[in-house]
Amino acid sequence: MYIVILAGGSGTRFWPLSRKSTPKQLMSVFGGKSMLQRTVERVLPLQPKRVMIVTNALQAAETRRQVAYIDDVPVDVIEEPVGRNTAPAIGLAASIIARFDADGVMVVLPADHYILDEERFRDTIVKGCEAAASGKLVTLGITPTRPETGYGYIEAEADGNGAPVAVRRFVEKPPLERAMEFLATGRFYWNSGMFVWGACAILDQIGAFMPELSAALAKLTFEQEVWELSDLRPQIAEVYAGIKGESIDFGVMEKAQDVQVIAASFGWSDVGSWSALPEVMMADEDGHVLIDAKGSVSIGSDGCLAYGGGKLVAFVGVKDLIVVDTPDALLVCDKSAAQDVKKVVEELERRGKFDYL
């Protein structure tokens, strides 16, 4: 088993804590370890042969620094010259694995997801590996807990009762009414972006549905007999120069046969914006979630989230606010507008305020 962690996200929605060089997955947002470090540690008990982290050049140094302490398992950091969505990153990792281990099964995990029950998460991965060993493309479908309109859904042919079951179709983000219908059927799952499959199996499917990417990946040559990726950079640059960005969902999963879904109910959040943190962190007695704060005082306030920059935080007459205090920038945001934090980043880019990006 090989773990492939997709870690190149820009995480603009966690600005100002997240910046281009330290996006969400590299942030220590819960205090302590970063989400990337947690993602790596979470899979170590599975004893994978290698952990491969695909990221971009800007984040590579910090990524290497953060995983340097891992010595149970070899960890590779693969640099993409430019982000091209998930299909090229997965294809690249699959090509490398397949070169050295034609029977290798790869587990694809985003670096920036929160998982509550890690034991159950690993059990689900093991089940996925079993199905992948028989040639299936397995996707982890999160059992929905609310009619969320912000995620894509996967419809299963039947309720698998925890076992892998055939996928009927992938569905784009639905309007609320449809999301409620989905929830009622018991056969719809959130598309988590976590996958398990054979390296050769996914390369076959890329060959079938993404011939351009497949041809570019086929040019990769490996001179050494040993697993050593540092010399691959010029070749990767060449591969990426000729391909366009595409997600593995759109490029392969929505078209492929033999796709299965395993219902996953280990407590999951993609922590897509500041407003998602209260889902995965305990609120204090006043109903506020505080990170990196020296306590709080709350007068007629509740439901706020503060990243306090080590300060005492006082709330007076406010509800459902997000406040993030960093050394050079201060964000004040209504929880319902948390998705718009990325607009701040866009505006700063437009103004050329690169120091804040």
Next chain:
Amino acid sequence: MYIVILAGGSGTRFWPLSRKSTPKQLMSVFGGKSMLQRTVERVLPLQPKRVMIVTNALQAAETRRQVAYIDDVPVDVIEEPVGRNTAPAIGLAASIIARFDADGVMVVLPADHYILDEERFRDTIVKGCEAAASGKLVTLGITPTRPETGYGYIEAEADGNGAPVAVRRFVEKPPLERAMEFLATGRFYWNSGMFVWGACAILDQIGAFMPELSAALAKLTFEQEVWELSDLRPQIAEVYAGIKGESIDFGVMEKAQDVQVIAASFGWSDVGSWSALPEVMMADEDGHVLIDAKGSVSIGSDGCLAYGGGKLVAFVGVKDLIVVDTPDALLVCDKSAAQDVKKVVEELERRGKFDYL
């Protein structure tokens, strides 16, 4: 003419920028000079004989430091051992002035008021001095611009057309309906806490209506023939040990005869809380008032006030908020709850968090 500046206020409503040792009047809230420094500079063109600043022991050092650069006029800093409201502070200053200059007229000014048109302010003071020279107690009544329920009012016998006119009565903070009636008559003014009177005249009235304070003040003795206040501290401590706190309004003004009011319309704010700052500072094009900030980004937001601690401030989906970022404490407050900031200070006192006070 002597200027007496009352500067001992605690200013808890400007927490966390204001602290016990640097209350509102000593803060550089508008950038640049403090409100105390502005208050002193504002009167210098009047060429007063002396400026006397009454403050407390905790703030005396910073007060002296802030006025050290004034060399046009002698400036005295008088330390009260403990705050006892305005009557004792005024009585103390009047006793000192009367000792050296029996005909001295004193202008009493709070240290923490904002005044827009300084030329017109000085014209009003000069008119007040003329009335005071004939023995009147003159109070500056601010021509109201809205039916404010947070101030006390002064009812004049008639519209003085800018000249001093007899006061009919002082009125406590009214409910909205009454405040609207007051506004309609054209004879009601906001009680600003600014007064002009002869030092002996106010001491006479204190003698008539506040015999206890009068008796305590009578014990003050002045050994030197020169104006030198540094040796007065033990005597002041003795005076203050035996008196109770009282405002000059309640203690004298509401009872005295020969009280006059001058309509003042020079643009005034007592800047009583963070929410008053937008009245006296320009908002930017997004409708936010920014102090000590490196610019802002506003997404779907308006009407906020931020003291930015030198940072970039981003507003997303928020309205009418006050955000104050200091090195050790961060305040987030709805404008409508700005009066409750003092409750934060009370709570911090209750918890013994003296570092934040």
